[in-house]
Amino acid sequence: MTKVFDVAIIGSGPAGASAAFELAKNGISTVIIEKETLPRYKTCGGGFAYRGRRKMPFDVSSVVEKEFFRVDAFFEKIGVHVVSERKEPIISMVMRDDFDNFLVEKAKEHGITLLENHKLKNITFEDNITLHTTQGDVKTKFVIAADGALSTTAKLTGWEETRLLIPALEYEVEVHPEDFKRLSKSVRLDFDAIPMGYGWCFPKKNHLSIGLASFRRVKVDFKKLYRDYMENILGITEVINEEMHGFQIPVTPRTDGCVRKGVFLVGDAAGFADPLTAEGISNAIFSGIMAAEAIVESELDQQIAEENYNTKLNETLIPELKTGVRLSKLFYENEKIRNFLIKKYGDRICEVMTQILMGERTYPADISKQIKKKLRKAIFS
Numbered sequence: 001m002t003k004v005f006d007v008a009i010i011g012s013g014p015a016g017a018s019a020a021f022e023l024a025k026n027g028i029s030t031v032i033i034e035k036e037t038l039p040r041y042k043t044c045g046g047g048f049a050y051r052g053r054r055k056m057p058f059d060v061s062s063v064v065e066k067e068f069f070r071v072d073a074f075f076e077k078i079g080v081h082v083v084s085e086r087k088e089p090i091i092s093m094v095m096r097d098d099f100d101n102f103l104v105e106k107a108k109e110h111g112i113t114l115l116e117n118h119k120l121k122n123i124t125f126e127d128n129i130t131l132h133t134t135q136g137d138v139k140t141k142f143v144i145a146a147d148g149a150l151s152t153t154a155k156l157t158g159w160e161e162t163r164l165l166i167p168a169l170e171y172e173v174e175v176h177p178e179d180f181k182r183l184s185k186s187v188r189l190d191f192d193a194i195p196m197g198y199g200w201c202f203p204k205k206n207h208l209s210i211g212l213a214s215f216r217r218v219k220v221d222f223k224k225l226y227r228d229y230m231e232n233i234l235g236i237t238e239v240i241n242e243e244m245h246g247f248q249i250p251v252t253p254r255t256d257g258c259v260r261k262g263v264f265l266v267g268d269a270a271g272f273a274d275p276l277t278a279e280g281i282s283n284a285i286f287s288g289i290m291a292a293e294a295i296v297e298s299e300l301d302q303q304i305a306e307e308n309y310n311t312k313l314n315e316t317l318i319p320e321l322k323t324g325v326r327l328s329k330l331f332y333e334n335e336k337i338r339n340f341l342i343k344k345y346g347d348r349i350c351e352v353m354t355q356i357l358m359g360e361r362t363y364p365a366d367i368s369k370q371i372k373k374k375l376r377k378a379i380f381s
Helices: 014-025 096-108 152-157 177-183 222-233 281-297 302-333 335-358 367-380
Strands: 003-010 030-033 047-049 066-068 070-075 080-085 091-093 113-115 120-125 129-133 136-145 165-175 187-190 197-203 208-214 239-250 263-265
Touching: 003 014, 003 113, 003 129, 003 281, 014 030, 014 096, 014 136, 014 281, 030 096, 030 136, 047 281, 070 335, 080 335, 091 197, 120 152, 136 152, 136 281, 136 302, 152 263, 165 177, 165 222, 177 197, 197 222, 208 222, 263 281, 263 302, 281 302, 302 335
Parallel strands: 003 030, 003 136, 030 113, 070 187, 136 263
Antiparallel strands: 047 091, 066 091, 070 080, 120 129, 129 136, 165 208, 165 239, 187 197, 197 208
């Protein structure tokens, strides 16, 4: 028998679960279609910025592995080390299997349906939208595509690839207790660990998430750089166990829109990870909620819902992302300028980035003008 819902959400990550929660609490019949069984492992650094956590409609502390009130950023080539500190956690560490499942359970409390082990095979568009899955069909008025960077939903709906997807390699690493104690005091970022990117060391409850991401498509030996980073920069003496995961992160938004035919792209499917930090959980949640609000406010009118979603994105998220893209281009493609600015204004830049992570401000719209002004002042003073 074909199942019928007002809204079908493809994917049970933070974007999909947040959209489901928002829809269900407003009385919209909603289904999450998930290709696996929850909880399931999800490759992700698991760093959740306070800007996202502070806007959650419920407490998530039960699935937070560690909270970090300090972030250390290292620029080894120029010998600069900057520190951010706050009274609230700048970054909260989560394991995505527990975190995502928790969010879905919160949505289920409001009556959403979860269909597990349903892999999307095709979509047909007639009077309603029909989702053809491995375990039967689902009819719906709206689809929210929250199925990640490689979104099957977007491909089946006809979107071309216009995002920049960057490569990343991450290991879940169990280390010697002394190394864990030494490295578990703060979040650590190393901007010279890989060309045009950074390395990270994210302490979890009993292990470290260590990884590398390059924000441009560069030909490097990720595995060798990882070993160098772990041994020569982090100084890890003994690895008890490690598990490798490779993945892609979309760090620019789609240029051909994020909604069509009643299908709303959110999170990584839309390309909403932060262009400078690659943190994606916060914007995934924000966009999921925006899509849900757009549908609720439209009273299930497709045209109005699509207009609502575009308006919400263009008033908030898209301008921030565009500014972030410009800043990312400067930061990762112009090492000499970046290093000059870090040497002279490192503490100030670190403070601004912390304010963004905390949700105290967004990327300044006139960032290019500010940087050019500082460069002229530094050169000619």
